[in-house]
Amino acid sequence: MRFGVVIFPGSNCEQDVIHAANTLGYEAEFVWHGSTDLSGFDAIVLPGGFSYGDYIRCGAVARFSPVMAEVIRFAGRGGPVLGICNGFQILAEAHLLPGALLRNRGLKFICREATLKVEPSICQWLDEPAGTLLRIPINHNEGNYICDEETLARLNGNGQVVLRYCEPDGTRADGGSAPNGALDDIAGICNERGNVFGLMPHPERVVDPAVGGTDGAAIFTAIARRLAEVV
Amino acid sequence: MRDDLKPELAPKLAVELGLKPDEYEKVVAILGRTPSLTELYMYSLMWSEHCSYKHSRKALRMFPTEGDHVLQGPGENAGVIGVGDGWALAFKMESHNHPSAIEPYQGAATGVGGIIRDIFTMGARPIASLNSLRFGTLDKPRQRYLFEGAVAGIGGYGNCLGVPTVGGEVYFDEAYEGNCLINAMSLGLMREENLTSATASGAGNLVLLIGSTTGRDGIGGASTLASQEFDEKAEDKRPSVQVGDPFEEKLLIEACLELLDEKLLVGLGDLGAAGLTSSASEMASRGGVGLDIDVTKIPAREDAMKPFEFMVSESQERMLAVLVPENLDAAQAVCEKWGLRSTVIGTVTDTGRFVVREGDEIVADMPAATLAHDAPIYDPAKTRPAYLDEVQAFDPTMLDHPDGEDALGDVLLALLASPNICSRRWIWQQYDHQVMLNTVVLPGGDAAVLRIGDTGRGAMTTRGVAVSSDCNGRYCYLDPYVGAQIAFAEAARNVVCSGGHPAAITDCLNFGNPEKPEVFWTFHESVRGLSDACRAFGVPVISGNVSFYNESFGSPIYPTPTVGMVGVLDDVSKHCTMSFKSEGDVIFLLGETENEIGGSEYLKLTHGIVSGRPPVLDLDLEQAVQATVLDAIEAGIARSAHDCSEGGLAVTLAECCIAGGLGADIHLEDDLPAYASLFSESQSRIVVTTTPDDAERLVALAIAYEIPYTVLGTVGGESLSFEGVAGLTLANLRRAWEPALEKALAAE
Numbered sequence: 001m002r003f004g005v006v007i008f009p010g011s012n013c014e015q016d017v018i019h020a021a022n023t024l025g026y027e028a029e030f031v032w033h034g035s036t037d038l039s040g041f042d043a044i045v046l047p048g049g050f051s052y053g054d055y056i057r058c059g060a061v062a063r064f065s066p067v068m069a070e071v072i073r074f075a076g077r078g079g080p081v082l083g084i085c086n087g088f089q090i091l092a093e094a095h096l097l098p099g100a101l102l103r104n105r106g107l108k109f110i111c112r113e114a115t116l117k118v119e120p121s122i123c124q125w126l127d128e129p130a131g132t133l134l135r136i137p138i139n140h141n142e143g144n145y146i147c148d149e150e151t152l153a154r155l156n157g158n159g160q161v162v163l164r165y166c167e168p169d170g171t172r173a174d175g176g177s178a179p180n181g182a183l184d185d186i187a188g189i190c191n192e193r194g195n196v197f198g199l200m201p202h203p204e205r206v207v208d209p210a211v212g213g214t215d216g217a218a219i220f221t222a223i224a225r226r227l228a229e230v231v
Numbered sequence: 232m233r234d235d236l237k238p239e240l241a242p243k244l245a246v247e248l249g250l251k252p253d254e255y256e257k258v259v260a261i262l263g264r265t266p267s268l269t270e271l272y273m274y275s276l277m278w279s280e281h282c283s284y285k286h287s288r289k290a291l292r293m294f295p296t297e298g299d300h301v302l303q304g305p306g307e308n309a310g311v312i313g314v315g316d317g318w319a320l321a322f323k324m325e326s327h328n329h330p331s332a333i334e335p336y337q338g339a340a341t342g343v344g345g346i347i348r349d350i351f352t353m354g355a356r357p358i359a360s361l362n363s364l365r366f367g368t369l370d371k372p373r374q375r376y377l378f379e380g381a382v383a384g385i386g387g388y389g390n391c392l393g394v395p396t397v398g399g400e401v402y403f404d405e406a407y408e409g410n411c412l413i414n415a416m417s418l419g420l421m422r423e424e425n426l427t428s429a430t431a432s433g434a435g436n437l438v439l440l441i442g443s444t445t446g447r448d449g450i451g452g453a454s455t456l457a458s459q460e461f462d463e464k465a466e467d468k469r470p471s472v473q474v475g476d477p478f479e480e481k482l483l484i485e486a487c488l489e490l491l492d493e494k495l496l497v498g499l500g501d502l503g504a505a506g507l508t509s510s511a512s513e514m515a516s517r518g519g520v521g522l523d524i525d526v527t528k529i530p531a532r533e534d535a536m537k538p539f540e541f542m543v544s545e546s547q548e549r550m551l552a553v554l555v556p557e558n559l560d561a562a563q564a565v566c567e568k569w570g571l572r573s574t575v576i577g578t579v580t581d582t583g584r585f586v587v588r589e590g591d592e593i594v595a596d597m598p599a600a601t602l603a604h605d606a607p608i609y610d611p612a613k614t615r616p617a618y619l620d621e622v623q624a625f626d627p628t629m630l631d632h633p634d635g636e637d638a639l640g641d642v643l644l645a646l647l648a649s650p651n652i653c654s655r656r657w658i659w660q661q662y663d664h665q666v667m668l669n670t671v672v673l674p675g676g677d678a679a680v681l682r683i684g685d686t687g688r689g690a691m692t693t694r695g696v697a698v699s700s701d702c703n704g705r706y707c708y709l710d711p712y713v714g715a716q717i718a719f720a721e722a723a724r725n726v727v728c729s730g731g732h733p734a735a736i737t738d739c740l741n742f743g744n745p746e747k748p749e750v751f752w753t754f755h756e757s758v759r760g761l762s763d764a765c766r767a768f769g770v771p772v773i774s775g776n777v778s779f780y781n782e783s784f785g786s787p788i789y790p791t792p793t794v795g796m797v798g799v800l801d802d803v804s805k806h807c808t809m810s811f812k813s814e815g816d817v818i819f820l821l822g823e824t825e826n827e828i829g830g831s832e833y834l835k836l837t838h839g840i841v842s843g844r845p846p847v848l849d850l851d852l853e854q855a856v857q858a859t860v861l862d863a864i865e866a867g868i869a870r871s872a873h874d875c876s877e878g879g880l881a882v883t884l885a886e887c888c889i890a891g892g893l894g895a896d897i898h899l900e901d902d903l904p905a906y907a908s909l910f911s912e913s914q915s916r917i918v919v920t921t922t923p924d925d926a927e928r929l930v931a932l933a934i935a936y937e938i939p940y941t942v943l944g945t946v947g948g949e950s951l952s953f954e955g956v957a958g959l960t961l962a963n964l965r966r967a968w969e970p971a972l973e974k975a976l977a978a979e
Contacts, residue, residue: 009570010478012393015687022687048666050391053478109386109661139663141390204668208806210682211668231698 001224002030004041006071006087008062013048013084013204020204024220033065036159042227043080044071046087048139048202058101059089059143068094080124080223081196085140088188088198097189097198098155099147105181114179114201116187117170118164122194123162127222133170134163134215136201138179138187145182145189155189163188163199205217233594238265254607260600268512269587269595271461272539273602276505280779283606286745287777290755293762293923294772301773308349308429308501310773312735314799315694318683318741319423321355324416324700324739324795325364326778330472330932331413335380340388340475341547342415347394348501349483349549353428354491355419358667360389362399362415363700363739363793368651369975371412371416377411379976384475385415386661391477391775392484396662397670399681399700404841406704409783412740416700416795420683427491428508428684429500431553432518434581436497438511439559441566441573442483442549446532449473449506449545479548479571486569487550495565498968502549508542508602512585515599521584522599523584524577538587538594553579611713611745613752622709625842627828631838632906639905642837644967645758646878647885648912653834653971657948669804671695675890675892677725677874678796682803697731697801699796703877704789704835705830706845711753713845715760715792717914721876722796727857728872728917731798731863733768738775738794743787744780753790754779767850770796807864809873811891814947817926818895822856822916823939824880826907832877833910846914853915855936860917862932868925873969875916881909883918884943885951885964894948894961900941905956920946 005017007030014030021028028045032039038044049207053063060069068090075096091097091108104110113135120130128134147155155161164185178185182201188199203216208221236244245255248271250430258266258274266274280286281739296304302319305310309323327342328897343360345867350357362385367374378401389396394417431438438970490496496520500510503755507524515522526541536544554562566573580586585602587595633642659674668687672680678699684691723733738761743750765772781788800806811818828834829843863869871891875883888894899908921929927941933940952958 010481012391012481012666017685019668026284049393050478050481053476053481055478066435108383109390111390111663111665112660128372131292137665139665141392178544202665205665211671212665228235 001026001227002040002042003045004031004038005029005045005069006031008033008051009067010051010053011047011049013202017045020207020216021220022147023208024217025101025205026220026224031067033067036066036070038070038074042184043082043223044074046090048085048087051090051190058086058152059093063094072096075196078193078195082125084202084204085106085200088200089142090195091198096196097191098151099145100210101142102103102144102146103142104144110179111139112137115166115168116201117166119161119164121159121162121190123190123197124194124226125197125219125223126162127217134218136203136216137205138201140200143180143182143188147183152184158192160190160192161186161188162197190212232596233267234590235268236265236271237465240977241265241271245275248272250275251278254278257607258736260971261605264598267541267595269542270597272543273508273595276543276876277602278606279885282505282509284777285606286609286779288608289610290589290758293758295762295765296771298735298771301771302423305771305775308352310735311353311426312773313423314683314696316692317423317425317740318692319421320418320696320797321421322351322416322418322737322795322797323349323774324414324737324793326739327413327415327739328410328741328778330783331381332411334472335377336384337472339381339384339413341473342413343388344475344477344480344547345386345503346382346415346417347392347480348503350417350419351487352429352499352501353419354425355421356488357394357417357419358669359418359679359698360394360396360415361679361698361700361795362413362703365407365412365704365779365791366403367405368403368643369410370978374408375976378845379665381413382661384844388477391662392481393666395666395670397664397681398674398698398741399657401658402704404704404789406789410781410788412741412781412791416737418797421979423769424490428517429497430498431514431520431522431579432497433555434520434579434835436553436555437559438522438577438579439522439552439554439562439573439574439807440529440549440576441486442531443476443573444530445481445541445544445546447540447544449534449627450540467659469776473547475543482569482571483548483550486566489565490552495562496552500551503546503553506542506544507636512599512602514551514553515585516603519583521582521586523578523579523580523586525588525590527590528574528575528576530572531720531962538589541661542587546637550676550898574927577929606628611749611751615750615752616749623844624841627834627843628826630838634905637956642957643881643885643909643957643959644963646832646882647964648970648971649836650972650975652878652882654969655972656803656969657972661977671806672808673730676729678729678731680729680803680806682702693802695730695733695800695806697726697729697798697800699725700793702791702793705841707757707790707792708841709843709930710829711756711790711814712760713848714790715757716764716780716848717845718763718792718794719761720848720872722794722913724857724874724917726796727799727860728809728874730800732955733770733796733798735771735773735796736765736796737771738792740775740777741781741788741791741793742811743782743905750787757790757792764850768854786860807869807872809871809887809918811822811887811946812870812894814893815875815923816920816946817923818943819919820916820941820943821859821928821938823918824901824903824911824915824916825913826903827913828907829909831910831912833879835853846912848914850939854915855938856915859932859936859938860919863919863929866922868928869919871920871924873918875918877912879910879912887918888951888961889965889968893946894950895944895946895950897944897953899953899956918948
């Protein structure tokens with residue numbers, strides 16, 4: 001199992017993803033954003049950070065990096081692609097995932113643990129049973145997911161909503177449980193094929209038990225297991 | 232040589248630029264002629280207080296700066312210590328007070344940017360930031376604006392860089408109302424062999440400017456802001472505040488570390504206060520060489536910039552590298568890969584002279600070392616302030632004090648809700664405190680604890696580093712010598728409670744106008760106190776910063792010598808935290824409580840007074856208590872450890888309860904009045920818990936180190952109850968403590 005972790009100028013979680021993958025016994029290597037060669041990688045991760053400073057709109061510039069054309073082709077062939085935080089924003093800008101990520105309700109950067117509920121989904125990156133609670137930190141200024149009603153209905157109907165924010169006990173508050181105000185408490189979604197997954201929380205931060213927890217490991221192990229089955 | 236300053240006008244301009252008449256005469260003597268406009272600007276900035284330390288330099292010689300593990304003491308961009316197995320930590324704290332008082336977001340953001348540049352200039356990858364903040368009280372809208380802006384700026388910059396902000400402290404007191412303090416600290420990690428110096432050498436080598444373009448922003452930031460007091464014209468100085476670009480800085484970090492890794496550079500310096508003038512002249516004087524710089528080569532952000540503007544601009548995110556000509560192509564390729572501009576702007580010469588030219592015409596020509604080293608050194612007059620007799624004679628025990636279960640319980644809740652004590656969650660949730668995956672103890676503990684290693688990039692280790700910054704300005708106001716020692720002791724105590732061995736400190740000395748004898752006396756006493764504490768502990772000062780002129784409308788801030796303490800853990804997995812761990816654990820107080828409420832948060836809260844004497848600090852006892860706790864943590868006896876500071880023992884126990892979600896039953900057996908048992912801020916006290924089985928082992932350690940100890944009670948239940956004195960449910964404690972900062976900010 002070999003992950004390719006893309007570095008855009010301004011990415012800052014790339015080494016964390018590498019460490020998480022290595023901790024679980026997988027190979028992982030950096031891929032420079034100027035590269036157009038993804039051969040040899042089983043899965044691609046777009047890590048968190050502030051690509052191009054996020055100065056225009058998060059992910060708006062990074063989607064034009066040379067590597068993104070190749071990531072789109074890779075995804076089109078069914079290759080697994082994971083976008084974490086800024087990576088999710090880039091996937092949305094690249095139209096690999098629907099919707100957009102607005103500034104957090106409250107207009108403040110939020111770094112804290114969030115409780116997430118696994119939804120019944122077609123996502124290839126997660127096979128925990130629906131209803132499982134995962135504690136994974138969020139760390140963003142623009143994580144307020146939004147899409148039109150039709151898209152939301154489609155996401156829900158197709159099983160493309162992968163993770164929802166919830167209260168620590170698993171319930172969802174009346175006014176919403178998303179710390180960032182995300183529509184329908186959406187924390188992570190996948191594409192119609194289930195191979196492209198974007199989420200605002202940082203699973204790579206909770207893989208090594210020495211620094212927080214292990215709830216994020218499920219995402220990396222799920223895709224590795226699936227790929228092993230396919231082979 | 233351009234002759235652009237009339238001899239009769241030069242002295243007047245010199246005064247306007249902040250040079251004193253005899254300083255101007257010294258410039259003329261060095262040059263043997265009237266300075267040019269560019270030269271006058273360069274000298275005025277380099278000889279400003281901010282750049283030259285002309286008022287503080289002599290006093291700072293008191294600091295011990297050496298130790299076996301010190302790889303770089305004061306004098307470079309940051310100090311460096313070895314932490315074992317070839318790993319080294321670079322760290323430093325620096326102020327950005329004056330810019331932040333005018334424009335808090337950009338002031339704080341560029342403060343973070345500046346200190347981070349100091350770290351990677353040394354060849355280290357920045358791994359953590361802390362910040363030490365002081366504002367007026369939050370009932371004032373302006374103070375809320377400054378506080379919220381500064382926190383947003385620190386987060387906005389640090390989060391983008393991907394350097395975790397892991398700790399720090401904040402106090403609110405009227406003394407800082409007109410002059411907030413923003414002290415930023417950063418740590419970096421490197422292999423010892425990568426230690427780099429900001430030194431220019433080798434005649435014929437090239438001077439490469441990397442990063443942002445140069446504009447008129449921040450011109451005179453150091454001289455017009457940092458070296459003057461504030462008055463009603465402060466707002467006019469807004470254009471002197473620099474604007475930060477954290478994305479550019481992130482690219483600079485990566486590019487510079489790659490340039491150093493590939494051994495492409497001879498020296499590397501950052502452009503901070505006084506811009507190119509400062510970094511170039513310091514690099515030249517360290518190497519004993521000259522420089523020849525052509526301002527027309529510098530990429531400009533604006534049209535028609537004058538040579539002096541290029542030389543003193545404080546445009547952010549710029550680095551100056553010196554390299555051999557053969558490496559130029561490779562170095563520029565690295566910069567280009569990271570999307571960074573890099574431009575050869577001059578050469579190293581063997582003349583020892585700093586020559587600035589605009590094309591063919593020389594606009595400045597002076598001995599390079601005179602800029603960096605020949606600033607006059609002053610020995611300012613010092614007088615013990617008159618107010619000290621009055622405050623120190625005040626006996627706060629003579630006041631009426633609350634008594635009875637309800638009244639004391641209410642005081643405890645009010646203390647927990649005080650902005651100086653309550654949860655800092657509102658702050659640290661705006662900071663990425665986890666990126667780089669080394670943060671072992673999240674913010675909110677006594678000290679931040681990080682593991683040491685090139686996580687995700689290279690080798691990992693079992694070692695860790697514990698970091699804390701501390702200073703109680705009220706103690707320093709009441710007795711600057713003792714107050715500075717307490718700042719040191721508390722920082723060390725915090726590090727020790729986390730399991731770290733204090734290794735070295737950085738400091739940020741924030742004071743008023745040093746030309747006032749009463750202010751300078753407080754500075755001198757603080758430095759003396761800090762030096763004596765450092766010597767007693769064998770902990771050197773390896774870097775630091777002095778910030779004077781922290782006054783507004785003629786009134787100085789509290790003396791605030793902030794200490795940034797770095798401790799090392801050989802095995803980071805053995806670190807300790809403050810939270811109570813299990814029902815039935817035995818709660819010990821190591822050290823002893825006296826009736827010491829002078830300068831306490833309790834006294835301020837209940838009587839609105841900052842007076843009396845600060846707590847006594849016995850350095851021998853302090854060391855013995857800390858040694859006991861370190862031994863207990865390393866032996867696996869201590870299940871939790873938390874020091875007593877503002878709010879006293881009651882607040883310490885409440886924090887342990889809240890953090891652990893467990894109550895405690897406490898019997899206070901001292902013969903003090905209840906208010907003193909609960910809220911006295913006696914020093915050298917640490918609350919430690921053990922399992923019942925290990926209690927005797929802790930007692931044995933305390934006896935071996937000859938320290939006083941008391942069994943306070945046991946962990947358990949849903950309440951913190953002080954038998955016969957006060958009792959509060961955990962829910963009540965948390966309700967007071969957790970949302971207090973949000974509530975204070977929401978007040979209109």
